[in-house]
Amino acid sequence: MTALLEIGSVGRAFGGVYAVRDVSMAVAEGETRAVIGPNGAGKSTLLNLVSGHLVPDHGTVVYGTGDGARRIDRLAPHARARLGIAVVFQAARLFRGMTALENVMVGAHARTRHGFLAATLRLPRHRREEAAIRADALAALDRVGLRDWAHRSAEALPLGQQRSLQVARALCARPRLLLLDEPASGLRAAEREALARLLEGLRGEGMTMVLVEHDVAFVARLADRVGVLDLGRLIAEGTPDEIRADPAVVSAYLGAEPTP
Numbered sequence: 001m002t003a004l005l006e007i008g009s010v011g012r013a014f015g016g017v018y019a020v021r022d023v024s025m026a027v028a029e030g031e032t033r034a035v036i037g038p039n040g041a042g043k044s045t046l047l048n049l050v051s052g053h054l055v056p057d058h059g060t061v062v063y064g065t066g067d068g069a070r071r072i073d074r075l076a077p078h079a080r081a082r083l084g085i086a087v088v089f090q091a092a093r094l095f096r097g098m099t100a101l102e103n104v105m106v107g108a109h110a111r112t113r114h115g116f117l118a119a120t121l122r123l124p125r126h127r128r129e130e131a132a133i134r135a136d137a138l139a140a141l142d143r144v145g146l147r148d149w150a151h152r153s154a155e156a157l158p159l160g161q162q163r164s165l166q167v168a169r170a171l172c173a174r175p176r177l178l179l180l181d182e183p184a185s186g187l188r189a190a191e192r193e194a195l196a197r198l199l200e201g202l203r204g205e206g207m208t209m210v211l212v213e214h215d216v217a218f219v220a221r222l223a224d225r226v227g228v229l230d231l232g233r234l235i236a237e238g239t240p241d242e243i244r245a246d247p248a249v250v251s252a253y254l255g256a257e258p259t260p
């Protein structure tokens with residue numbers, strides 16, 4: 001197995017209390033890895049340690065393969081984004097007053113040389129790049145089923161489609177590693193189904209994903225392997241079937257003893 005992401009004994013405390021404690025995890029290239037656990041288990045904290053929105057108190061985060069593998073745990077989020085790490089946040093971080101298309105185009109600017117400001121100023125030499133980004137953004141919208149919404153206001157979209165829009169924005173940055181923080185939370189059954197299909201499609205294309213979730217059924221369907229956090233510690237790791245049969249997981253996460 002070639003690991004694309006290797007988390008080594010990371011710890012992060014808030015006010016003296018560890019939210020993530022001594023967690024190690026290797027995610028193979030092309031793998032879909034889920035991280036589950038009860039409220040406050042440290043799932044979002046762990047994801048933020050990978051995205052760069054938090055820096056670990058100790059431990060390492062190594063990203064890349066072969067000669068390209070490097071420590072990223074001190075890099076700022078935008079630097080990690082440039083290396084190919086994209087995030088779909090739980091709360092829709094959409095730019096208000098912008099269309100769906102414009103919101104997705106912002107994602108593509110993470111990988112371009114000139115950046116968003118230069119593009120916004122519409123300097124002549126950026127116009128060609130801008131046209132390419134626009135085409136990419138339209139393709140990403142198409143990919144997530146939102147092509148017809150391209151010119152509508154992003155904030156007018158229902159929650160499920162706002163989530164899909166965030167996936168489109170992340171894809172437009174052409175990520176090598178996609179991090180998703182509770183993507184199914186708050187979605188209605190039909191929206192959840194649409195999202196699961198979209199993520200299954202990405203998985204089929206070999207995208208490496210780390211997915212933080214509450215919903216065990218959602219995870220079981222998508223993940224190659226599942227890590228279970230409880231009180232900041234990784235208490236189990238395995239395939240969805242192994243995890244569901246693990247007594248430690250059943251008692252910690254499902255809050256019940258396994259039935260005999």
Ligand SMILES: Nc1ncnc2c1ncn2[C@@H]1O[C@H](COP(=O)(O)OP(=O)(O)OP(=O)(O)O)[C@@H](O)[C@H]1O
Pocket residue numbers: 014015018019037038039040041042043044045046
């Ligand atoms: N910025 C912060 N400041 C203080 N405490 C924090 C911060 N972020 C997280 N924590 C604490 O760290 C612990 C883990 O939180 P985290 O959000 O990572 O858990 P989680 O598993 O994602 O929970 P949930 O499923 O409820 O989102 C919690 O006790 C939380 O209160």
